[in-house]
Each structure stands twice: as structure tokens, then as C-alpha cells.
Amino acid sequence: MPLQIFNSLSQQRELFKPIEPGVVKMYVCGPTVYDDPHIGHLRSAYVFDVIRNYLKYSGYRLKFVRNVTDVDDKIIEKARQEGCVDLRQGVQQVAEKYYNKYKTNLKKIGIQDPDIEPKATEYISKMIDLIQELKALGRAYQSEDGIYFDIEQYPHYGELSKQDRDAMRSGVRIDKNENKKSFLDFALWKKSKEDEPSWTSPWGPGRPGWHIECSAMSMGELGDTFDIHGGGRDLIFPHHENELAQSKGKTSKPLANYWIHHGLITVGGQKMSKSLKNFITLDEVLKEDPLYGDEVLKLTFLGTHYSAPLDYTPERVKMDRAVWKRFLEFFENARQAEKRGNAPSEKRTQQIYASFREAMDNDFNTPDVLALMHGQINQVYKENDPMAALSVAAAIRNFGSEVFGIVFDRNDVSSQIKPEIEEWIAKRQLARKNKDFKTADEIRENLLKEKHVELRDLSDGRTTWRVKL
Numbered sequence: 001m002p003l004q005i006f007n008s009l010s011q012q013r014e015l016f017k018p019i020e021p022g023v024v025k026m027y028v029c030g031p032t033v034y035d036d037p038h039i040g041h042l043r044s045a046y047v048f049d050v051i052r053n054y055l056k057y058s059g060y061r062l063k064f065v066r067n068v069t070d071v072d073d074k075i076i077e078k079a080r081q082e083g084c085v086d087l088r089q090g091v092q093q094v095a096e097k098y099y100n101k102y103k104t105n106l107k108k109i110g111i112q113d114p115d116i117e118p119k120a121t122e123y124i125s126k127m128i129d130l131i132q133e134l135k136a137l138g139r140a141y142q143s144e145d146g147i148y149f150d151i152e153q154y155p156h157y158g159e160l161s162k163q164d165r166d167a168m169r170s171g172v173r174i175d176k177n178e179n180k181k182s183f184l185d186f187a188l189w190k191k192s193k194e195d196e197p198s199w200t201s202p203w204g205p206g207r208p209g210w211h212i213e214c215s216a217m218s219m220g221e222l223g224d225t226f227d228i229h230g231g232g233r234d235l236i237f238p239h240h241e242n243e244l245a246q247s248k249g250k251t252s253k254p255l256a257n258y259w260i261h262h263g264l265i266t267v268g269g270q271k272m273s274k275s276l277k278n279f280i281t282l283d284e285v286l287k288e289d290p291l292y293g294d295e296v297l298k299l300t301f302l303g304t305h306y307s308a309p310l311d312y313t314p315e316r317v318k319m320d321r322a323v324w325k326r327f328l329e330f331f332e333n334a335r336q337a338e339k340r341g342n343a344p345s346e347k348r349t350q351q352i353y354a355s356f357r358e359a360m361d362n363d364f365n366t367p368d369v370l371a372l373m374h375g376q377i378n379q380v381y382k383e384n385d386p387m388a389a390l391s392v393a394a395a396i397r398n399f400g401s402e403v404f405g406i407v408f409d410r411n412d413v414s415s416q417i418k419p420e421i422e423e424w425i426a427k428r429q430l431a432r433k434n435k436d437f438k439t440a441d442e443i444r445e446n447l448l449k450e451k452h453v454e455l456r457d458l459s460d461g462r463t464t465w466r467v468k469l
């Protein structure tokens with residue numbers, strides 16, 4: 001069965017057919033960089049990383065765009081809170097700081113960069129053009145404090161979020177804004193206050209609204225209509241509804257043929273927030289489990305279908321650590337079989353790939369793939385056949401690394417080289433203590449180049465390592 005995707009726009013599972021055969025154009029809303037990244041950001045990035053990997057695995061060429069919102073009310077607010085004297089500079093600094101943190105996190109967990117990563121501030125002139133065109137079409141109007149999108153002039157509003165206007169009323173923040181014609185009208189361009197970041201426009205100095213940023217970046221990079229638009233469920237309304245209204249309002253064409261939305265993460269049933277002190281970051285995950293915390297986190301993400309909510313609890317982490325251990329043990333067994341001179345059966349490995357593909361073609365059903373992996377492992381233990389063990393190991397190893405970005409098979413290598421690596425880490429610690437950062441960096445680079453060993457410096461001063469195959 002070819003790939004089927006649940007499309008939020010039609011609320012149905014649909015056969016995936018890209019506009020241009022063999023090529024997929026995908027846009028995903030990236031982060032607004034104003035705070036520390038948490039595991040919710042990582043789930044979002046990972047979900048679309050797996051989708052991207054699977055599409056590639058299926059033979060598509062991809063153009064994957066994930067944006068960065070680096071100018072927004074939230075970033076300005078953060079710069080104010082941090083007491084920046086020059087607010088404009090402060091906004092840039094805040095955006096840069098949290099963008100770097102986000103990217104470091106993704107790198108640590110092994111999520112690759114998108115093909116194109118536009119920043120909103122690089123697209124201001126395109127946003128201004130788009131607003132001008134919407135104004136010329138009578139779908140936007142000028143007001144005291146900026147330019148607004150005119151809902152009454154756009155008949156398809158509500159198409160994506162499937163809400164009637166009363167329901168939407170509760171979804172948007174109602175500000176006492178006398179400048180809007182209708183409560184649902186939203187800002188395309190905002191006049192900036194004296195100290196805020198601003199760009200010259202036909203309507204005086206100002207800055208873009210959040211939604212227009214994504215319309216300009218997605219259409220700018222991928223054209224009027226592209227294949228997949230993705231993001232978290234929390235973005236369906238108002239962000240994606242508004243993005244669609246702006247784009248379709250200008251082009252009269254669909255913006256994307258498939259809208260994919262992933263579920264959100266809660267912690268013990270609650271939304272993550274700093275005030276509730278349940279804000280979980282990758283650093284915390286790695287502090288608990290420095291060696292494999294990130295791989296276990298990926299298993300946690302894969303264990304729930306991307307579209308469903310995921311409740312992160314200590315019990316779940318414990319369970320997924322046990323799952324991870326089971327994989328490691330299985331590979332240890334497979335290695336023993338290999339040492340005894342056995343070889344995998346290509347036919348069986350191919351059959352297993354086919355079953356994985358069938359699950360993934362079913363709206364990227366990763367929990368089913370994990371279940372199939374376990375089923376195969378159980379079967380191997382039952383059969384007690386070394387050839388079967390190696391066939392299953394090859395299938396899990398290859399599919400795991402290519403599609404899930406997980407290196408399952410590395411336990412053995414680690415134990416063999418442990419004493420040597422620890423010696424190098426001690427030498428590097430000493431170099432760092434003596435502020436000889438050149439030597440410290442060389443040791444790190446050589447280990448990676450020659451031994452495929454990746455070092456990780458933890459916040460408490462320890463250094464841990466793992467084999468990166």
C-alpha cells in the first residue's frame with residue numbers, strides 16, 4: 001500500500017501524491033526563539049525529521065524548509081524583562097541566544113538541519129509585498145496601529161480549524177482594540193513603539209505580525225502551493241488558519257496539499273511551564289542518563305503516534321529505558337552469532353523491511369514499527385537460530401539508523417575501547433584545566449575522527465562519551 005497521510009485540512013487519511021513526481025516540498029513551523037528549548041520542541045523537530053527520513057528512504061527527493069521566528073512580541077517582551085538598555089539590540093541578542101540553544105539541542109540529539117532555514121528578519125521585504133497585494137485585493141485594511149487582515153472579505157476563513165466564528169472567539173485573545181473591524185481580524189503589520197525593532201514600510205516604521213512571516217517564508221521558498229505543511233496542533237488555530245487565509249487570500253490557490261499536525265507533550269498530565277517547574281530540557285534528560293538519554297527519548301517519541309498527545313512521566317522513561325536495554329542485549333546476542341561465523345538471510349531482512357514500510361506507509365505509524373521490531377526479536381529468541389538473529393539485527397540496525405536516527409548496535413564496541421577513551425578524557429580534562437584549549441579540542445576531534453567517539457561535556461564538569469557509528 002502506498003503512503004497514506006492523515007490530512008488535517010480534509011480530516012481524512014489520503015493517498016500521498018506529490019505535485020511533482022518524486023519530489024516533496026515540505027514546510028514546518030520552527031521555533032520562536034525567546035526561551036530555553038524543552039522536550040516539546042524536540043518532539044516537534046524529531047517528528048518531522050523522521051518523516052523527512054522516511055520520505056527519503058522511500059525514494060523521494062526533498063526540499064525541507066523549517067523557519068525561525070526571530071522577531072515577535074514574545075522576543076521583545078523577553079528583551080524587556082532582561083532589562084536590555086537598547087531594546088533593538090536586545091531583541092537580536094535574545095533571538096540569537098535562544099536560536100543557538102535550540103540548534104545545539106538538535107545537534108546533541110542527532111536531528112539534522114532542514115535544507116533551508118529562513119529567518120523571519122531576512123524576509124521583511126517579501127512580507128511587505130504580500131501585505132501590499134492583500135491590500136490591493138481589498139483583503140487588508142489600514143488602521144490606527146497597523147494593517148489588518150479583513151476576515152469579512154475572505155470567504156474560506158475557518159477552513160482548516162473547522163470552527164465556527166463563535167468557537168474562534170474563545171480561541172483568540174480579545175484585546176480592547178478599537179482599531180479592528182472584527183474581533184477575528186489579525187495584524188499583518190504593526191506600528192512599532194519608539195524603542196522597538198522596526199523596518200521601513202509604506203505605512204511607516206513597524207514590524208510584521210507572526211502569521212505573515214510564515215506565509216512569506218513558505219511561499220518564498222516553495223512556491224504558491226507545496227506538498228506538506230507541518231507543525232504542532234497548537235498552531236492550527238490561529239497561526240495556520242491565518243497563514244492559509246493570507247496565502248490563499250492572495251493566490252486563490254491552496255497553500256499546501258497536506259497539513260500534518262503533531263500532538264503536544266504534557267508532563268504528568270500538565271502543560272509544561274517554568275512556573276509549574278515541570279519544564280524538561282534535554283540537558284536534564286542527559287544528566288539522568290548521560291550515555292543513552294537521547295536515544296531513550298527518541299524511543300519515547302516513537303512509541304506514541306505523532307498525532308497523539310504524549311504524557312511524559314517517570315514511569316514512561318523507566319519503561320523506555322528497559323526497551324532500550326532490550327535492544328542492546330539483542331544486538332549483543334547477534335554479535336555473538338556473527339562471531340561464530342553466521343551470516344544474515346537477505347530474503348528475511350527484505351521481508352522485515354517490507355513490514356516496517358507497511359507500518360510507516362500507514363500515516364507514519366512508528367509505534368507499529370517498534371512493535372514489529374520487538375515481535376521479530378521475540379521470534380529470534382524462540383527460534384534460537386543464529387541466521388535469523390543476524391537477519392533481524394541487520395533490518396533493525398539499518399532501518400533504525402536511516403529512518404529513526406538511532407544507533408542500536410554499539411554496546412560491544414564501547415566496552416572494548418573504554419579504558420583507552422577514559423585515558424584520553426583525563427588528558428583532555430587536564431589540558432582544559434591548564435587552559436590549553438587547543439590540545440583539548442584536538443583530542444576531541446581526533447577521537448571523533450579516528451575512533452568515532454563523541455565526547456559530551458556535562459554542566460557539572462564531567463565528560464561522558466559514546467560511540468557514534
Ligand SMILES: [Zn+2]
Pocket residue numbers: 028029030214239
Ligand atoms: Zn509558522
